[in-house]
Amino acid sequence: MERVPIQLTVNGQPYQAEVEPRMLLVHVIRDVLNLTGTHIGCDTTSCGACTVLWDGRPVKSCTVFAVQADGGEIQTVEGLERDGQLHPVQEGFWEEHGLQCGFCTPGMMMTAVALLQENPDPSEEEIRKAISGNLCRCTGYVNIVKAIQYAARKMRETAPAAAGIAGGE
Amino acid sequence: MTTTPIRGLGHPVKRKEDPRFIRGKGTYVDDIKLPGMLYLDIVRSPYAHARIKRIDASRALAMPGVVDVITGAELEKAGLAWMPTLMSDRQMVLPTDRVVYYAQEVAAVVATDRYTAADAVLAVEVEYEPLTPVLDPFKALEPDAPLVRPDREQKTNHIWHWEAGDKEKTDRIFQEAEVVVSQDLYIPRIHVCSIETCGCVVNYDRATDKLTIWMTSQAPHAHRTVFSLVSGIPEHKIRIISPDIGGGFGGKVPVYPGYVIATYAALKLGKPVKWIEDRSENLQADSFARDYHIHAELAATRDGKIRAMRVHTVADHGAFDAAANPSKFPAGLFSVCTGSYDMEAAHVAVDGVYTNKPPGGVAYRCSFRVTEAVHTIERMVDILADELGMDPAEIRFKNFIRPEQFPYKSPTGWEYDSGNYPATLQKALDAIGYQELRREQAERRARGELMGIGISTFTEIVGAGPSHTFDILGIKMFDSAEIRVHPTGSAIVRIGVQTQGQGHETTFAQIVAEELGLPVENIIVEHGDTDTAPYGLGTYASRSTPTAGAATAVAARKIREKARLIAAHLLEVSPDDLEWRDYAFRVKGAPDRFKTMQEIAFAAYTNFPQGLEGGLEAVCYYDPPNLTFPFGAYVCVVDIDRGTGQVKVREFLAVDDCGTIINPMIVEGQIHGGLTMGLAPALFEEIVYDENGTMLTGTFMDYLLPTAMETPHWKTDKTVTPSPHHPLGAKGVGESPTIGAPPAIVNAVVDALSHLGVRHIDIPITPARVYQILLEKGVAE
Numbered sequence: 001m002e003r004v005p006i007q008l009t010v011n012g013q014p015y016q017a018e019v020e021p022r023m024l025l026v027h028v029i030r031d032v033l034n035l036t037g038t039h040i041g042c043d044t045t046s047c048g049a050c051t052v053l054w055d056g057r058p059v060k061s062c063t064v065f066a067v068q069a070d071g072g073e074i075q076t077v078e079g080l081e082r083d084g085q086l087h088p089v090q091e092g093f094w095e096e097h098g099l100q101c102g103f104c105t106p107g108m109m110m111t112a113v114a115l116l117q118e119n120p121d122p123s124e125e126e127i128r129k130a131i132s133g134n135l136c137r138c139t140g141y142v143n144i145v146k147a148i149q150y151a152a153r154k155m156r157e158t159a160p161a162a163a164g165i166a167g168g169e
Numbered sequence: 170m171t172t173t174p175i176r177g178l179g180h181p182v183k184r185k186e187d188p189r190f191i192r193g194k195g196t197y198v199d200d201i202k203l204p205g206m207l208y209l210d211i212v213r214s215p216y217a218h219a220r221i222k223r224i225d226a227s228r229a230l231a232m233p234g235v236v237d238v239i240t241g242a243e244l245e246k247a248g249l250a251w252m253p254t255l256m257s258d259r260q261m262v263l264p265t266d267r268v269v270y271y272a273q274e275v276a277a278v279v280a281t282d283r284y285t286a287a288d289a290v291l292a293v294e295v296e297y298e299p300l301t302p303v304l305d306p307f308k309a310l311e312p313d314a315p316l317v318r319p320d321r322e323q324k325t326n327h328i329w330h331w332e333a334g335d336k337e338k339t340d341r342i343f344q345e346a347e348v349v350v351s352q353d354l355y356i357p358r359i360h361v362c363s364i365e366t367c368g369c370v371v372n373y374d375r376a377t378d379k380l381t382i383w384m385t386s387q388a389p390h391a392h393r394t395v396f397s398l399v400s401g402i403p404e405h406k407i408r409i410i411s412p413d414i415g416g417g418f419g420g421k422v423p424v425y426p427g428y429v430i431a432t433y434a435a436l437k438l439g440k441p442v443k444w445i446e447d448r449s450e451n452l453q454a455d456s457f458a459r460d461y462h463i464h465a466e467l468a469a470t471r472d473g474k475i476r477a478m479r480v481h482t483v484a485d486h487g488a489f490d491a492a493a494n495p496s497k498f499p500a501g502l503f504s505v506c507t508g509s510y511d512m513e514a515a516h517v518a519v520d521g522v523y524t525n526k527p528p529g530g531v532a533y534r535c536s537f538r539v540t541e542a543v544h545t546i547e548r549m550v551d552i553l554a555d556e557l558g559m560d561p562a563e564i565r566f567k568n569f570i571r572p573e574q575f576p577y578k579s580p581t582g583w584e585y586d587s588g589n590y591p592a593t594l595q596k597a598l599d600a601i602g603y604q605e606l607r608r609e610q611a612e613r614r615a616r617g618e619l620m621g622i623g624i625s626t627f628t629e630i631v632g633a634g635p636s637h638t639f640d641i642l643g644i645k646m647f648d649s650a651e652i653r654v655h656p657t658g659s660a661i662v663r664i665g666v667q668t669q670g671q672g673h674e675t676t677f678a679q680i681v682a683e684e685l686g687l688p689v690e691n692i693i694v695e696h697g698d699t700d701t702a703p704y705g706l707g708t709y710a711s712r713s714t715p716t717a718g719a720a721t722a723v724a725a726r727k728i729r730e731k732a733r734l735i736a737a738h739l740l741e742v743s744p745d746d747l748e749w750r751d752y753a754f755r756v757k758g759a760p761d762r763f764k765t766m767q768e769i770a771f772a773a774y775t776n777f778p779q780g781l782e783g784g785l786e787a788v789c790y791y792d793p794p795n796l797t798f799p800f801g802a803y804v805c806v807v808d809i810d811r812g813t814g815q816v817k818v819r820e821f822l823a824v825d826d827c828g829t830i831i832n833p834m835i836v837e838g839q840i841h842g843g844l845t846m847g848l849a850p851a852l853f854e855e856i857v858y859d860e861n862g863t864m865l866t867g868t869f870m871d872y873l874l875p876t877a878m879e880t881p882h883w884k885t886d887k888t889v890t891p892s893p894h895h896p897l898g899a900k901g902v903g904e905s906p907t908i909g910a911p912p913a914i915v916n917a918v919v920d921a922l923s924h925l926g927v928r929h930i931d932i933p934i935t936p937a938r939v940y941q942i943l944l945e946k947g948v949a950e
Binding site: 020022023027030031034035036037038039040041042043044046047049076077078080081086090093094095097099100101102103104105106109124127128129131132133134135136137138139140141142143144145 | 447
């Protein structure tokens with residue numbers, strides 16, 4: 001099958017690849033770029049294990065063709081840690097026992113990162129709604145909610161004053 | 170000397186496995202990529218029952234990138250068209266002449282990448298002659314029913330009959346009973362749906378003649394033995410690695426045809442082969458759970474004392490009995506269905522039946538059919554209460570096995586190890602404000618609102634199991650641990666069970682930390698690799714803590730006994746003059762003279778007494794003397810929308826007693842998850858087939874897992890009644906909530922509707938099902 005050149009910036013790194021037009025973004029991330037932190041759980045856009053940020057917005061990468069994302073900026077779980085410092089969301093999941101088997105965790109965390117960028121102080125209801133496209137079979141969600149609340153607290157405490165204003169407090 | 174805290178039993182130690190998972194650095198099977206690896210995909214049957222007239226792979230084989238197409242005819246020549254199930258039945262790997270369930274494996278395609286493999290699956294032409302399927306197990310038992318398994322000697326769809334208890338005594342009590350209640354209950358077919366599907370990567374290294382299989386396996390050692398026995402490859406030439414596993418819940422206990430075909434392909438082609446199911450394949454063809462048609466009866470006195478229980482069940486096993494029960498228990502531990510209640514007699518009978526549906530009968534986060542058992546008794550007790558006009562809490566208090574009756578011999582032969590049921594229920598009722606809720610319910614009911622309160626006081630049975638009774642394919646269900654303490658006082662623990670999210674790398678380290686007085690940070694746990702871990706039967710049925718947890722404690726105590734000799738040598742006293750206290754061997758009467766395990770470990774390699782072997786390690790294969798019996802009291806409050814039939818779980822309190830707690834954070838997490846997998850079948854999940862046997866719920870669009878929106882904010886509490894026979898007093902907890910939650914929810918829904926004459930509703934209690942009832946009762950809005 002014919003192949004199409006694409007360019008992606010993934011976790012700040014530029015990549016070029018030649019892919020079949022039908023190739024899914026998640027397969028490029030996992031099989032071509034070998035970033036296997038992004039998982040596949042359902043193939044029908046239901047479980048959210050493959051969630052990544054595409055130009056800052058969470059998408060289920062099993063339902064995006066790689067060619068659609070051409071020129072785009074992708075962030076995966078591997079890009080969360082900066083300079084040896086865990087992202088507050090990663091820290092929250094560890095502190096609050098927000099994961100068990102770990103399979104849904106990367107997608108769940110990416111959704112949480114996107115939520116907190118938009119809403120730095122979400123209520124429990126808002127968190128539950130935001131992660132309702134991410135299925136977890138192990139945790140029963142209670143500790144995932146706590147993990148995201150932990151991260152929100154931590155990000156508000158450490159964020160510059162301007163971010164606090166944006167949070168509406 | 171170390172000042173690092175030990176953090177043994179009872180500490181909420183953050184999980185050791187998490188740093189890799191939160192970084193996306195876990196290694197799940199699909200993350201493994203080997204040079205030259207090929208991809209296997211499977212052609213599946215569009216019919217539930219059909220004769221295969223012809224398979225033509227020529228078009229597929231002509232496609233660029235397609236390496237091979239494997240059929241049953243080829244496997245038959247290799248003696249691999251059939252494989253044994255864990256229940257001494259046999260199962261087709263690939264069919265030679267007929268398919269017996271929808272989505273059954275028909276042929277396999279091997280290609281250079283997964284897209285090409287998927288294309289080639291569509292290019293394999295299969296000609297079928299459809300046969301009439303039999304889908305209802307009751308119809309399957311009729312004399313003129315289509316035969317699902319003509320390969321068997323017995324020309325019937327009946328697989329086995331199994332019973333427990335005293336039939337004569339039970340029948341006698343029923344004859345003379347003042348009150349008898351009876352009910353049909355259907356526990357529908359459901360699927361575990363771990364978010365990671367099943368799959369494997371198989372690599373055969375010709376140079377070393379070694380076969381390595383990375384497999385989504387909950388029982389890698391047992392699987393290695395099965396692979397060796399079936400293939401004839403010597404067991405030491407097979408290495409099965411169960412790496413990070415994205416949830417198991419019972420679905421990764423069986424050996425699936427895909428594993429066998431991929432292994433055959435890797436051996437034949439001399440290249441690594443990967444097979445990973447997609448979600449539909451996982452839902453459609455992997456082992457299902459439940460599917461029990463139950464008829465239950467209770468005999469009681471007029472004042473509410475249960476005297477006997479009688480149960481007959483028809484178990485739909487699909488086309489092969491591919492359950493994963495201990496060999497002597499074709500219906501698992503279903504006979505624990507007398508639950509938490511003392512009664513004079515019980516009789517339980519189960520008949521297994523073949524139908525043209527996918528094989529199975531595995532657990533769904535449940536210890537061998539205990540969910541079905543608990544659902545039965547907890548519903549029946551409520552039905553009896555309704556018959557007698559008693560409060561569901563009152564009837565439970567009246568019938569509980571009393572604390573002083575333990576160890577309690579149940580009428581079906583189990584010996585419950587320990588329990589304090591009244592205390593646990595009382596704690597739950599007090600915490601949730603039961604009397605106040607009943608007042609609120611009366612007020613709401615007067616206003617026409619539908620509010621219900623449901624109770625479930627379950628007894629779980631886990632930790633299989635004692636070797637005199639429990640085996641799988643003859644392999645006794647002990648489990649194991651090996652501990653090696655290094656010279657500088659750190660240690661490695663290898664166990665025969667392995668985690669699929671339960672946190673073994675943390676909790677097993679805590680056990681060793683506690684027993685040896687070494688900081689938990691300095692202990693690493695390895696598991697899941699048959700080349701390095703000691704033999705064990707794997708993790709399912711909440712057996713890790715009762716079996717391998719005990720093995721770990723006992724192995725650590727063996728190390729401690731050797732350490733005592735070394736400490737005596739170092740302190741120049743007799744070993745009898747030492748006592749183990751505050752994580753050190755101390756001279757009796759002079760506790761300031763002591764040696765820590767770290768000091769002793771160094772001496773074990775540098776300065777050990779003459780006549781003693783050097784080093785500090787131990788192995789234990791632990792044969793549990795009995796099962797363990799965790800229990801709990803759950804209270805659920807629901808509101809029902811009269812306009813939609815929607816059930817909202819307003820509040821749910823789970824008071825669990827799993828004996829000694831190793832890590833309270835992990836126990837709470839297990840309970841949250843278990844409750845959610847109890848909520849799921851109670852309200853949402855069911856595998857549905859049409860009249861042709863085609864599955865209608867083959868994706869997550871139709872098979873509804875609870876999301877964060879439907880899942881309530883679980884509340885938990887505990888009582889602690891240690892197991893008297895487990896070295897740590899621990900009982901296991903992972904599945905208690907999954908078995909305890911569904912009847913609490915159903916009882917709450919029925920309670921909300923009981924004044925309308927509703928006494929039972931089968932699960933899943935969907936809005937449509939409730940709304941139909943509301944219509945019939947004339948209260949729909």
